[in-house]
Amino acid sequence: MDWYKKWFSFYQDDEDEWLGPTNDAVQSKELKTKVTYQYPKSSTNRPLIEKGEGKHIMHHRANMKEGMSDIRDLLQRRHEADIRRYEKKKEKTSSAPQLGPTSKQNNQASEAISNDVHEVRQEKIHKKRPFHPTEIPSPIYGFQRRKKQDDIIEFELTTFERNAENKKLSGHEFHDDQDEIRETVQSRDHSNLYEDGQEKEQITINQLPNRKEKTDQPEYSQQWAATNSQITDKENSLSMKIEVQTENNGDKSTSFPDMIQSKQSDFDTETQDLSSLSQEAIGKMEETTPEQEKNQEINDDFMKAERTEAPLLTSSETAESGEDIQLTEWSIETEKPENHYLQDVPTVNQDSKQQEALEFEKNNQEPVMREDEFAKEPDDDLNKETVTVEELTDTVEIDPTNNNMEKVEAKEIQKAKSMNEHKENVAKEKQSGKRNDQEQATKPTTKKHLPFNVLMLKKDREFLKKKAEQQIFQQMAAAATETNTVEEQDYQFPSRNLLNKFTFQQSNDEWIEDQKAILNNTLRSFHVGAKVVDVSVGPTVTRFELSPDMGVKVSKITNLTDDLKLSLAAKEIRIEAPIPGKHTIGIEVPNKISRPVYLRDIIDQPSFIDANSPLTAALGLDITGKPIMTDIKKMPHGLIAGATGSGKSVCINTFIISLLYKARPEEVKLLLIDPKMVELSPYNGIPHLISPVITDVKAATQALKWAVDEMERRYELFAHSGVRDISKFNEKCEMQEQKLPYIVIIIDELADLMMMAPADVEEAIARIAQKARACGIHLLIATQRPSVDVITGLIKANVPTRIAFSVSSQIDSRTIIDISGAERLLGKGDMLFVANGTAKPVRIQGAFITDEEIEKVVDHVRTQGEPNYLFEQEELIKKSDLAENDELLYEACEYALEQGNISTSSLQRHFRIGYNRAARIIELMEEKGMISEAKGSKPRDVLMTNNDLDQLKELL
Numbered sequence: 041m042d043w044y045k046k047w048f049s050f051y052q053d054d055e056d057e058w059l060g061p062t063n064d065a066v067q068s069k070e071l072k073t074k075v076t077y078q079y080p081k082s083s084t085n086r087p088l089i090e091k092g093e094g095k096h097i098m099h100h101r102a103n104m105k106e107g108m109s110d111i112r113d114l115l116q117r118r119h120e121a122d123i124r125r126y127e128k129k130k131e132k133t134s135s136a137p138q139l140g141p142t143s144k145q146n147n148q149a150s151e152a153i154s155n156d157v158h159e160v161r162q163e164k165i166h167k168k169r170p171f172h173p174t175e176i177p178s179p180i181y182g183f184q185r186r187k188k189q190d191d192i193i194e195f196e197l198t199t200f201e202r203n204a205e206n207k208k209l210s211g212h213e214f215h216d217d218q219d220e221i222r223e224t225v226q227s228r229d230h231s232n233l234y235e236d237g238q239e240k241e242q243i244t245i246n247q248l249p250n251r252k253e254k255t256d257q258p259e260y261s262q263q264w265a266a267t268n269s270q271i272t273d274k275e276n277s278l279s280m281k282i283e284v285q286t287e288n289n290g291d292k293s294t295s296f297p298d299m300i301q302s303k304q305s306d307f308d309t310e311t312q313d314l315s316s317l318s319q320e321a322i323g324k325m326e327e328t329t330p331e332q333e334k335n336q337e338i339n340d341d342f343m344k345a346e347r348t349e350a351p352l353l354t355s356s357e358t359a360e361s362g363e364d365i366q367l368t369e370w371s372i373e374t375e376k377p378e379n380h381y382l383q384d385v386p387t388v389n390q391d392s393k394q395q396e397a398l399e400f401e402k403n404n405q406e407p408v409m410r411e412d413e414f415a416k417e418p419d420d421d422l423n424k425e426t427v428t429v430e431e432l433t434d435t436v437e438i439d440p441t442n443n444n445m446e447k448v449e450a451k452e453i454q455k456a457k458s459m460n461e462h463k464e465n466v467a468k469e470k471q472s473g474k475r476n477d478q479e480q481a482t483k484p485t486t487k488k489h490l491p492f493n494v495l496m497l498k499k500d501r502e503f504l505k506k507k508a509e510q511q512i513f514q515q516m517a518a519a520a521t522e523t524n525t526v527e528e529q530d531y532q533f534p535s536r537n538l539l540n541k542f543t544f545q546q547s548n549d550e551w552i553e554d555q556k557a558i559l560n561n562t563l564r565s566f567h568v569g570a571k572v573v574d575v576s577v578g579p580t581v582t583r584f585e586l587s588p589d590m591g592v593k594v595s596k597i598t599n600l601t602d603d604l605k606l607s608l609a610a611k612e613i614r615i616e617a618p619i620p621g622k623h624t625i626g627i628e629v630p631n632k633i634s635r636p637v638y639l640r641d642i643i644d645q646p647s648f649i650d651a652n653s654p655l656t657a658a659l660g661l662d663i664t665g666k667p668i669m670t671d672i673k674k675m676p677h678g679l680i681a682g683a684t685g686s687g688k689s690v691c692i693n694t695f696i697i698s699l700l701y702k703a704r705p706e707e708v709k710l711l712l713i714d715p716k717m718v719e720l721s722p723y724n725g726i727p728h729l730i731s732p733v734i735t736d737v738k739a740a741t742q743a744l745k746w747a748v749d750e751m752e753r754r755y756e757l758f759a760h761s762g763v764r765d766i767s768k769f770n771e772k773c774e775m776q777e778q779k780l781p782y783i784v785i786i787i788d789e790l791a792d793l794m795m796m797a798p799a800d801v802e803e804a805i806a807r808i809a810q811k812a813r814a815c816g817i818h819l820l821i822a823t824q825r826p827s828v829d830v831i832t833g834l835i836k837a838n839v840p841t842r843i844a845f846s847v848s849s850q851i852d853s854r855t856i857i858d859i860s861g862a863e864r865l866l867g868k869g870d871m872l873f874v875a876n877g878t879a880k881p882v883r884i885q886g887a888f889i890t891d892e893e894i895e896k897v898v899d900h901v902r903t904q905g906e907p908n909y910l911f912e913q914e915e916l917i918k919k920s921d922l923a924e925n926d927e928l929l930y931e932a933c934e935y936a937l938e939q940g941n942i943s944t945s946s947l948q949r950h951f952r953i954g955y956n957r958a959a960r961i962i963e964l965m966e967e968k969g970m971i972s973e974a975k976g977s978k979p980r981d982v983l984m985t986n987n988d989l990d991q992l993k994e995l996l
């Protein structure tokens with residue numbers, strides 16, 4: 041058997057794949073192979089080399105050695121050729137620069153040699169693939185590199201560009217046709233793709249009416265319905281294929297020229313395109329069926345269609361591009377009677393449907409995009425479409441078998457679905473974009489505007505803020521314009537006859553003479569040299585003016601207050617020593633019969649009528665009977681304080697009614713805050729109001745904050761306008777509607793506000809009192825508790841005008857007007873008025889107004905216009921609640937709902953916040969009824985539901 045082994049081993053070197061019986065020689069070779077190609081020791085996983093591969097490598101090595109010797113020879117020859125060429129060149133430079141035939145031959149020979157060498161080298165190098173330690177083979181692809189996607193994309197892009205160019209040249213609406221077919225098929229549910237073939241047939245019939253039904257081939261319809269969008273892509277691919285075949289054949293025969301001509305006369309070109317597309321889609325679908333025989337038949341059909349293309353092209357002479365060829369050939373195939381798959385299919389509403397498709401196409405035409413921008417800026421969807429076309433082309437040609445076809449079709453279905461979704465999105469975007477066609481027309485290119493500065497600097501923020509505020513001011517001015525113009529035209533001041541007028545004539549001459557005599561006698565009895573020189577009879581008080589002798593101290597007289605009071609038998613006397621501007625000391629004795637002061641008495645006065653300021657307010661009559669009125673602009677803020685029942689509310693009413701008699705709604709706006717809820721409520725609905733009368737303390741606080749913001753806005757406006765105050769600003773305004781109204785904020789009871797939110801209220805009042813004068817915002821604060829915790833030093837220091845009604849103690853009087861005297865007032869409108877800039881108070885009997893009078897005036901004013909409220913109380917309350925809430929409140933509630941219970945410590949841990957904040961959040965949650973009360977050391981129960989959480993989210 042040795043000869044047999046020798047003979048066998050002789051062939052073993054050449055037969056790489058031979059695996060014969062084992063012998064020593066073979067084993068030794070295999071061992072050598074293993075030793076030679078053992079991988080270096082490392083932790084890296086290496087692919088195993090099988091025995092057969094080792095033999096391959098050995099064989100390649102042997103071949104490589106031979107190849108290397110060849111390469112060496114070729115290199116040597118090439119080197120020699122180079123040397124000869126170099127010498128030739130040298131000779132040329134020295135002699136005539138002409139290339140003789142020999143040099144050309146040499147060059148050609150050398151190039152041929154070099155090419156041979158290069159080929160051989162490439163071949164050998166390709167065969168040789170030595171192990172490279174740094175190169176880790178892929179577990180899937182091994183050493184073979186994965187095909188780069190870029191190449192595919194490049195190819196696809198070039199294909200797309202070519203298609204786009206062809207479309208541009210042909211002017212056909214092929215893309216729209218595809219879209220239409222795709223959209224009609226997309227309306228079907230893709231989830232039942234492989235369930236009922238009959239249903240899919242119906243889909244095909246309904247959506248593409250000119251397509252012929254084929255009931256004996258349900259799988260074709262299934263594929264058609266499943267690959268709705270890919271059908272058109274396949275059409276493209278097949279058309280491309282047929283184009284190539286057409287070019288190669290060069291022989292284009294006409295199988296059905298008559299039928300083509302008849303159909304061309306029936307439909308226009310675009311309709312034919314549409315029908316041909318859909319028909320070809322079915323043809324394509326049929327081509328992708330699992331039956332190979334039918335595939336062959338379909339291929340035959342395509343070949344026939346290809347042959348029928350030639351006369352149409354030659355006759356029309358308009359189809360210049362490949363796309364045209366493609367479209368036309370599908371239209372021919374649609375009507376082809378030889379296609380036995382389509383013979384029995386009836387035509388359903390062909391004319392009407394095609395007409396609809398044509399109209400739809402015309403309506404959605406975008407010639408500018410198609411002609412100019414289509415080729416320049418290809419859409420992504422078109423790109424994707426082209427991708428699918430190429431992919432489908434490959435799959436159709438490569439996988440003719442049934443199993444492969446099914447797999448490919450499944451992949452195609454997935455791709456088609458994804459592409460359909462993309463198409464839908466693109467279609468929606470296009471529809472929305474069509475609304476702004478004109479705007480887009482002004483933008484020839486869709487270049488993105490890239491901001492050069494992406495950081496928002498502080499300067500930028502300030503600029504934007506100022507810009508926004510200016511816009512707000514302009515909007516406010518515009519809003520005021522609308523309301524003011526109407527109000528100015530319609531507003532009429534209330535008549536003075538709406539107020540009661542009483543004539544009170546009473547002679548107290550005897551009583552005055554008696555009181556005068558009593559005073560003189562009393563002073564004489566106390567050995568004080570002074571006598572009554574003048575008597576001033578006021579509405580409630582008569583003032584006797586004493587003129588002290590020389591050397592008599594004023595204090596001597598003032599110390600006799602109680603003695604005089606006793607002798608006069610007066611309820612209360614007040615000594616004003618000395619009377620400002622006089623050499624006399626006044627002793628104010630209450631009248632025996634006091635006379636009320638009505639508002640009409642003040643309003644009827646020429647001084648009030650002639651007053652220019654819209655903020656003129658009537659106060660009352662002084663001791664001498666002189667009407668006293670004040671200008672709120674000059675106050676500029678007032679504090680009204682007095683005991684209960686002293687007449688504060690009446691005083692405020694007279695202020696408001698006076699303003700209604702002097703100011704138009706566009707001139708003065710009122711912000712009424714009435715925690716007592718009943719004092720100022722009659723004024724609801726008048727056009728002078730900024731908001732309805734605010735009765736809630738929280739809303740009042742927010743309203744004061746709004747006033748502060750308004751003050752700040754106005755000052756910024758003045759700064760922009762270059763004026764210092766509101767009067768100058770209003771003078772500068774050319775139009776009435778641009779003028780700013782004065783704002784009078786009246787708080788009837790400050791004590792309530794100070795009890796609820798002392799810090800916020802005091803801060804707001806202080807800020808308004810400090811700055812708001814120039815911007816036309818004025819405060820009138822009334823309180824019945826003139827204690828230092830209500831009228832704080834901060835408020836007092838910024839409210840210069842004080843009105844003190846009767847108080848119970850001298851301390852309260854000092855709190856209000858910094859001097860005593862208010863404790864000696866008689867009440868019922870008896871007041872001490874300390875005007876801005878004056879040190880001495882003036883005793884005034886405040887004007888009185890009845891509720892009926894108020895009602896009449898308010899009714900009249902209400903008829904003059906509707907109020908234009910800037911905000912409602914509810915909004916303010918909501919805002920206040922929001923301000924009180926913590927930012928983490930909602931998240932904390934959510935967390936509590938998830939956990940089922942909540943505690944301060946768990947909030948601290950979860951949100952990483954401090955104890956104070958966590959405890960405040962817990963309190964807020966408890967206050968809102970979200971969680972239970974404290975249960976000692978145990979966590980609180982959660983009482984809220986998901987609905988509560990949703991409501992809380994809406995509120996926040």
Ligand SMILES: Nc1ncnc2c1ncn2[C@@H]1O[C@H](COP(=O)(O)OP(=O)(O)OP(=O)(O)O)[C@@H](O)[C@H]1O
Nearest residue numbers: 683684685686687688689690824868869886887888
């Ligand atoms: N100027 C006035 N002339 C005559 N009577 C007056 C005058 N002012 C108040 N009165 C009388 O005093 C009463 C109480 O007045 P008013 O309600 O203004 O007091 P008040 O200080 O507001 O009390 P409260 O703080 O409790 O509301 C009025 O009903 C009225 O009869």
